[in-house]
Amino acid sequence: MLARPLLAATFAGAILWGGFASAAPDQPLDSTLGPLEVTTVADGLARPWSLAFLPGGERMLVTERPGTLRVVGLDGRVSEPLDGVPEVYATGQGGLLDVRLSPDFASDRLVYLTYAEAGEDGKAGTVVGRGRLSEDLSAIEDFEVLLRQQPKLSVGLHFGSRLVFDRAGDLFVTLGENNRRSTAQDLDKLQGKVVRLNPDGSVPPDNPFVDRQGARPEIWSYGHRNPQGAALNPWTGALWVNEHGPRGGDEINVPQAGKNYGWPLATHGIDYSGQPIPEAVGETAEGTVAPHHVWEVSPGLSGMAFYDAERFPAWQHSLFIGALAQPSLIRLTLDGDAVAKEERLLESLGKRIRDVRVGPDGYLYVLTDEADASLLRIGLAE
Template sequence: MYRSAFMALAILTAGGAAAQGFNQAPPNAPDQTPAFDGQTRAPVLSDTPLSRQVIADGLDHPWGMAQMPDGAWLVTEKPGRLRIIAADGSLGEPIAGLPKVDARGQGGLLDVAIANDFAETRRVWVSFAQPREGGKTATAVATGILSADGRQLQEMNVIWQQQPAWKSTKHYGSRLVLDGEGGLFVTTGERSDPEPRVYAQNVRATLGKVVRIDPISGAAMGDPGVAEALPEIWSWGHRNIQGAALGPQGELWTIEHGPKGGDELNRPQAGRNYGWPRVTYGVEYSGQPVGEGVTQLEGTEQPVYYWDPVIAPGGMAFYEGEMFSDWQGDLLIGGLRAGAVVRLQMQDGRVTGEARHVQGIGRVRDVAVADDGAIMVLTDAANGALIRLTPSK
């Protein structure tokens, strides 16, 4: 059934060169079928030529970014550095005052966010892989004040720590999203290995979760709906959420890495279980089923959309701006494996089309929409770059 739908889509779109691309790749799990029409392999949208301008390069595996009111960008680098890239592209020295990070494996300094009233408060948040006792690590969040000269973070406090810590250097998450209602969403990973991954289903742990906390104190502001659950938990059953953003109505959306196949776009709602590792549209890297190989299970939520093969998603942003008038409300996603900006056309909470833009640009770790409507991307490399995308003239 899945293969028939796949072949039909290929025939319908065969008139365009894009049809010979990403939707032609065979799935890793050919016997799995989507739960509803349009849940995967949406119709291929035509590509749009984009102009690229390298704003700054020489970045060491940049991970997250946030635009400041003056047009400059705060950018994190995985080894544990936070820098300011000015509007003219000049690259500042590393900002002092960050907490110690563990940069092994997939760890390091991860996301950065700034307060809506940053012009007055200069408040900044960062997420990072925190070294813990006995060689263990865990995701953590800290907040502080960026000095007026932009050289140091002051009054830095670690306000939240993932529990339990684990001897793993994988699957930390982690995106930071201020929800506009006084809370801070933090996304986490389940640390990947078979032993810790089961904690994604444990509501007494914060592995494989979306949590919601007070952005200043770190106090719990979740809504798990389960009496025994940790009060900061918002949703659970996630694998490794490295993308999160508020949608057009202020609702939270996330995107997470699947195993071999099964990258997921979700709209996490309070008190809901998103299945991992009991439910997935992927398989183990060995090709064997994950658990019982189940794609649907009562009591768990279906992804809005999934990919098999994977795109290996990074950060994400909903487009709102003037440069791309036809893209209002579309979802832009960094594709690490895809090596592109993945655009999903959205309608009534569903995906109605998919495009891959600037293919070959490199591993896109994060995507943001600049104040002027340009699309900004970070490429994840030893010589990573902040790149500005605009419509080709």
């Protein structure tokens, strides 16, 4: 566990650290490929949502949904909150969400964030912005907003949102439909969309709806519900997105330019009330793309990562996904793009898994979803 607060100490220059924890002893857990080693790197985190490794692989940025961004070291040290982070709407599922480093971070030190922002009427929407990480790791400087989800419709639900840079440096952002189902089909709104931006927030001229009147030019694909996981397939370069269904029907999609992914016209799920989704015409709908993979019973999908590291060859061509409703870490074995097998890991821990990333050392790093949450390192026993 995170040690009780210590006297402020300096680390990596002028950064102030509020405490630290040594890694807990390995906990043996089973998998079909042999025992796992699960180590607590740090805990005491407040509803962490995402992480991004800094160059060198010894430290990472971690977002906490109440609105704080911290630096966490592999030695368990957890920094004080960084200055310069925008004010967030920390209601329901809202707050400070994803974090991603610029592809040119070594030269520009830019950090991209998504978060929920309140409007004048109290409703909220997702925002994408970026700022420069100070040399002493204590602040985000010169933060600027790149995109605001418009209109603001959420009262605390379905913000998305994940950030992914593709091989060309374009930025994809997943945006939830704010629990306003029909807006996912409205091309004049940014609810229920995957958008594609240049790194500075401008719109690529080859986006599919740039020249369509009444459509938002940022849109890449539409008909999404609440996509909370996204990653770039390292073998094909394609963007993969996972999203929550309603009651059943969680999906993986591989969004293509201009395509409609169905919500709420097509779904494998029903409403939480037990009634059919009013707009749904069935599991498929004309003019929409069927899911690449679907769960009839919702695991509650969250962050995801493809495994292409050399450290654990048995995990090669696996896709790892955090699960919230059925607390576990899902491992999908891929045969090309097809899902060949599924395995549930960490079920005995009983922890909701919010995010999963592959570290530079080839281990998995996962964030649990709790008021007093942990950062775990996971590998196969060697």
